[in-house]
Amino acid sequence: xxxxxxxxxxxxxxGAIVALAWxxxxxxxxxxFSSGSARTIVVLALAQPAFxxxxxxxxxxxxxxxxxxxxxxxxxxxxxxxxxxxVLLGGAIAGAxxxxxxxxVLAAVMLPFVLRPEEARxxxxxxxxxxxxLLFLPALFAGAIAYFWLVRHTGTMQWFASGxxxxxxxxxxxxxxLPAFALCRFDSLAAAAVSIxxxxxxxxxxLFALFGHANCTLAILASMGPLAVLxxxxxxxxxxxxxxxxxxxxxxxxxxxxxxxVQFL
Amino acid sequence: xxxxxxxxxxxxxxxxxxxxxxxxxxxxxxxxFRTSALRAIHGWDPFNVTEDAxxxxxxxxRGFRVKTLDSTTYEEATTRLGNWxxxxxxxxKGYAQTWLVHMRDPAALVRNAGxxxxxxxxxxxxxxxxxxxxxxxxxxxxxxTILFVPGSAAAHATMETxxxxxxxxxxxxxAYLAMLGPYRRGWLELSPYGLLVPFYWLLISVAAxxxxxxxxxxxxxWEKTAHGLTRMQPAAHVR
Numbered sequence: 347x348x349x350x351x352x353x354x355x356x357x358x359x360x361g362a363i364v365a366l367a368w369x370x371x372x373x374x375x376x377x378x379f380s381s382g383s384a385r386t387i388v389v390l391a392l393a394q395p396a397f398x399x400x401x402x403x404x405x406x407x408x409x410x411x412x413x414x415x416x417x418x419x420x421x422x423x424x425x426x427x428x429x430x431x432x433v434l435l436g437g438a439i440a441g442a443x444x445x446x447x448x449x450x451v452l453a454a455v456m457l458p459f460v461l462r463p464e465e466a467r468x469x470x471x472x473x474x475x476x477x478x479x480l481l482f483l484p485a486l487f488a489g490a491i492a493y494f495w496l497v498r499h500t501g502t503m504q505w506f507a508s509g510x511x512x513x514x515x516x517x518x519x520x521x522x523x524l525p526a527f528a529l530c531r532f533d534s535l536a537a538a539a540v541s542i543x544x545x546x547x548x549x550x551x552x553l554f555a556l557f558g559h560a561n562c563t564l565a566i567l568a569s570m571g572p573l574a575v576l577x578x579x580x581x582x583x584x585x586x587x588x589x590x591x592x593x594x595x596x597x598x599x600x601x602x603x604x605x606x607x608v609q610f611l
Numbered sequence: 612x613x614x615x616x617x618x619x620x621x622x623x624x625x626x627x628x629x630x631x632x633x634x635x636x637x638x639x640x641x642x643x644f645r646t647s648a649l650r651a652i653h654g655w656d657p658f659n660v661t662e663d664a665x666x667x668x669x670x671x672x673r674g675f676r677v678k679t680l681d682s683t684t685y686e687e688a689t690t691r692l693g694n695w696x697x698x699x700x701x702x703x704k705g706y707a708q709t710w711l712v713h714m715r716d717p718a719a720l721v722r723n724a725g726x727x728x729x730x731x732x733x734x735x736x737x738x739x740x741x742x743x744x745x746x747x748x749x750x751x752x753x754x755x756t757i758l759f760v761p762g763s764a765a766a767h768a769t770m771e772t773x774x775x776x777x778x779x780x781x782x783x784x785x786a787y788l789a790m791l792g793p794y795r796r797g798w799l800e801l802s803p804y805g806l807l808v809p810f811y812w813l814l815i816s817v818a819a820x821x822x823x824x825x826x827x828x829x830x831x832x833w834e835k836t837a838h839g840l841t842r843m844q845p846a847a848h849v850r
Contacts, residue, residue, distance in 0.1 A: 490779070
């Protein structure tokens, strides 16, 4: 990558990280976190080693953003199971598959167990209908990914793993889920949904990394930060909540740095 | 498929047009007019076989607003192919008539309905007919691209990718929209039938060509839809 292009990529990614930090801060503030705690949690969550490597910052940020969008989409759907949020969640998972196919597929398989609408729990035909509706976009994107992988011998995952995501692919991956930003507020079911997405994203990404995409490890670690903010934001209110949230995101960040250090030793 | 179609049209698209203040091609199932408004537009066009859709556009042209009510009128679905084809051909012919009538003076349409209304009219009235007419042509292009290799391999690969993307994305979009149709009413069990949309759309194309043929040969003929054919009983919530 040319130095000029690298500079543009780093500056763009840095700007995007600042924008994401602002969104996360606003989200925590709206959940009755004090401004100081919210700021510290966001800084801890986004203080990821991947964001300090110029060659990786762009791809790792896109990877982290996609994980966050799936988590946010799942949380929104858990709270309001209307048609717009079905589209948002399906779109978020579909877009995420472009960066983390195993994570996206795992999320698609695991989420319906938690997120089935009440009426679909009583009727097998309604359950089938719900599954078809929710999984249609992820299945379509999975088919497209498989087509490009098997027929064209190319795929978006290599770009993310190599640290050089094509801007078109990155935009394509984010676009279906971006409207998720427009919605907010979760409840306890949302916390469960976000937890599942976090696990799926992490496990799926790890599986992908195990197949030799070493850079992917840094991206996975970076993506845990925004998801952690979503998670702690959904914890029930109590006297210990802010302290626990600070400890949890701090520990997550320390873990990221330790694993990154071990990887590069 | 009829329920998916109606769910999408009446639960999502028409309220959407209402919100965006785009002229609404009305359906004939249940409309309520002020007599003064009907008189102001000189009644309905007896030569248009979808006079309801035409009225919606003419009301907009005269500055009236059409609103959707949060209410449901149930309708018997056409359960036989021939009957369905006659009904759908009439709708397609009527939409084509409506488009031709209002496009005699496009500038007036822009002036009266605004650019949003003009584009909405192209999309929902003209586009409905045009997409149905183009659909089989695009399918044939796709099949030809797959079966016959034109020119160089690189050109073929590009053409093939474009065809695959067009056919998959186009059909997938409409299938997904159809699947979303029954969601608001909780009829989730109907959603999987949305996967049949590519075949349904081919039938709609047959109806569109039939309607086009009639528009040329017999433009004012009204093909009646036979009702009372279904053997199904209305569901409890419909009675």
